[in-house]
Amino acid sequence: MVRELLSRGDRGETYAEAVGEAEQLQAVKQIRLPWHLVEAGAHDKLETLTKACDKEAKKLCALDHKNVVKFKRIMVDKEQMCVTVQMSLLSGPVTLERHITAQQGLPEKSICNLTRQICDALSYLHGLNDPVIHRNINCKTVLVCPGDRIVIVNFGLAIQILQTVTEHPSTGERGDPHFMAPEMFLSSETEDPPYSCASDVWAFGCVIYQMVIAKRPYWECKNMLAIVRRVERQGAPVLPESCSANLKDFYNKCTEKQPSDRMLAIELMKHPLIYDQEQGGLTCKVPAFETEGQEEHELQFDGAHSHVRIGEEQVVASTSNKPESDIYAESITAKGLCLVISVETYNRSSSHNQQKEVKIITDTFENLGFTIQPCTSKPTSADIFAAVNKIVRSDLRDMGSFVCFIIGHGTGASFFASDGEEVEVRDIVARFRVNQCSFLKGKPKIFFVQTEQQPETLNACPLEETSFKLPEKDFLLCRGGSLGENGSLAEVLCSVVQEEKFSKEHIVNVVAEVNRRLGMPEMKGGSEKFGTEASAVTSLTKKFFLNSAASDDVQIFSSASPDKWSDAQLAALCRSQENTAHKFGTLNQTLLTIASARGKHDLVLSLLNRNSDTSLVSVQDVMGRTAISWAALKGHKEVLIAFEKILTNNASTMTTEVNRENNLRQTPLILAAINDQKSVLEQLIKMQADIDCQDVFKYSAAVHAAKKGHAGTFKMLCDFGANLWLKDCFGNTPLIWAARCGHIEVIEIFGELMKDANYWRLTGERNMNAYQWAKFSGHLNCSRLM
Structure with missing residues (x-):
């Protein structure tokens, strides 16, 4: 061979x-x-x-x-x-380390490109139902292929093999120490190193450091002990000041000392360093529209079918029984943004009240879940474009769609501002192209233009009838007048949307009904003249529902951040969501977990009572935290009481769940101690929490409280019977940690409770006792007390 x-x-x-x-x-x-x-x-x-x-x-x-x-x-x-x-077999790859060395450090543009690819890969690996942890991310296990394509290799298999067959885990390999997360530096007496998604992210940060300065982190350290000391004292090395703020912030979020403080890879994908790169930025100039030579998508409607005319070819597409993927994804945070531009300057007939129309639009679209942005105070052309540009430059990632109403005098393709200047609709629409408004990429952008004939009192040049093509996909433009027999375009549209018959209809069918009620003949292209007529041109690629709350077909945009949901939105989801096991957001949390974290004990009771199967209580998020864990670390006693009420007849399940560990083997009681949540300690003990359970570092709740200086929490744990003789993986007792960190109030509690002189003589790390650690760390007040 x-x-x-x-x-x-x-x-x-x-x-x-x-x-x-x-x-x-x-x-x-x-x-x-x-x-x-x-x-x-x-x-x-x-x-x-x-x-x-x-x-x-x-x-x-x-x-x-x-x-x-x-x-x-x-x-x-x-x-x-x-x-x-x-x-x-890859074609022509080199290790990232060799790629860096060849260039003596990489330019930031190249760093951002490679960083995005590595982050995308980690986001994929860590986001699987059964997350894949690499265990050995460094510049030798990342390959650069032609075209600067990144490929991650060497998934720490040697490390896993040694852990599988070695009796003493610490004797096995743990990867390159220069890329090793702080939690990985365990003593030889401990269990397997706590590989996690967070340890991968730390190593990823170290890769970024090497790309910047062309040297490994802590390159000047001669051995692992030197690296350990450096990390303990200083944390991750600092990037040079010459790096951009975005790059430094991204790096800092990867290299937080505490694993729980580090961003997840999927969260890092939303960081400006990567997000702006993916979306192409927001600073490109607006390209001019082409009025000739482009195909125009023209819709005609007849009942349940949409006839999409592209040039001379007609394609018939059914608007019913479509798969879920044919629906625009919706944001749970906000249905969308609705901009209302209303130019009311001239004498109007008593039959037409533009202010009334604006109120109808505002009320209707607020009820539909839209955020209203008015531009209605006699706006000049400068005011109009200022309002549009402000929206375009805003962070709209949590908006599910954009709707714009334009009401004034004009032809439909253009209208007058209050200063008599002509504003072309095409110039407004152009600003919402992907290369201008990246946050609305892949989301529907709907424009309703309502104009009436130019009044004789207006001292301005008459507007010519013009037309233009839609710039790209995901747009719909509807144009019409204000003096129709059945009302104006805005009035008829708002009326149709609120009718039960059309509440579940795709926007294309809604516009068709508006068109019918306004007495329009067969729909024509954009080059036709418009007066009281209504017409629609669309490049939408999926179904879009204005009244999504009433539609059974609408998707929930599960990647939206639940922390941005209002309490009313959370309550509505808890009432209507059939699949309560569905997971939301980057943390993959169930509704039960989110409600528990917010302290909504009534919602927790409702969700638990609705589901006879208590397995929902054990569901963990990406950090391994359950709903009970979140209630404990947030200090929501009423939520814990709700869980006790539901589980009171199932003692074994309650004991299991109140002691369920997260990815760092921290129980709800340990999390409460870490976060100084005294109010829930008694309730957790009542629910059979193991007060002496130890996490991956063998820190008990008492150790965490002593180490962080939470004197009140520590005292309560002592009163509940915490074992103060337990040592962590470094051999330290709670007293040693209190002395080492200079928490004199905790040491005073020891003075009251611990009368055994042998305890005070116990030694831990570096074979030093609490008194010696206090002196060594410079906490002279603590050493004097002892």
């Missing part, structure tokens, strides 16, 4: 090799197994490893992302005593 050596590492080699009957060229990595597995009697360990590899293979071989290497097969080769990993 012909093979070509591609790379060699401490644990194995990677070859280019023809695999299978078709002799397809693949990258084959062989990871050598530890020597002790070759010894007699190691059969059980080898079987354990085989099962672990089979399980991991199913996960990794299912991965499918452009920035993640494609795994073909993973298996244990018992004859060669290695794990064989078959992957797609």
